Amino acid sequence: MTAHADRRWAELARELEFTTLPELRRQAEGWRTGLTGLTALLAVLVLLKGRDDLTALPDWARNTATGLVLSSFVLLLIGTLLAVRAAHGTREEEILLGGQALRRWTEREVYRVRRALVLATRCCVLGVVLVVGAVVLAWVTTGSGPSHLVKLRTGTGVVCGELVGADRREVTVRTEADGVVVARQATVVSMRPARSCAAMP
């Protein structure tokens, strides 16, 4: 470290004595902005939660998608906090302000900010990947089967499929294997909701 650099650090340290309060205010503003962004993120999650799209999914897919969305939210939350921290700092305990102390503190801070930025980037990328994964999963599994599945037992056998209609005379079920099946009410032994028609006996 040259004598000239030492002098620059010392002069900078002396200037900082007079900028501590404005600096704290600036940090507070930065955190406020960052937390406003987090609130927006929360609002998006609440919106997603409000939609009932996921109820049409099979259990395993719904649980997986929910897990993905929650993990991604946590990751985005951490990423945002890390980014705000990197940009604006956190509340710091005091140091004995001299040129050399400031130089050492700055070296540590540069390292911490870099690490926070790398972590923030990773969290945000991974978070987005997880959300995309959840959406893709929901897309793929929702398309695979109709809702309102019923298992219809008649005098002649059992059919499973989507309930199309029922009136006083007949029950109509659309099945994958046999197409539309119409059963007269008189032949119906039982009709129960079914989660899936995959495990037909």
Add this chain to the structure above:
Amino acid sequence: MTHSRPHDHSLAYAEDDLGEVDPVPFTQRAAPDGTGVLVSGTCPRCHGRTRTLFPWAIPGTGGKGLLDLVRGRRPTGASATEPDPLSEEVHFCECGHAHPQGPPDTRYRGCGASWRMSR
């Protein structure tokens, strides 16, 4: 001895790096109002009485890493140990006299000399 010589007011301002000097004429103690640590002694160049306050302050941005915060750990470094500006800092003459040919806006009002303390 150097510290018994009179303050040389006519000495021209110069940003001299004096290297390591004898720490004997220097003392450091907490400032009476608790705002920092006061290092005082005799300037090895102009022989004036010099006093420098190293204040407690919050530097720039930053602080504990988020991970440190989660772990509840204090950051390591200067703040973890008792600060020792006498031996850790570079010192600048603050005899308070505006030596001739000095810059009008220097942060250290003195003869311009700087030095470190040998242990």
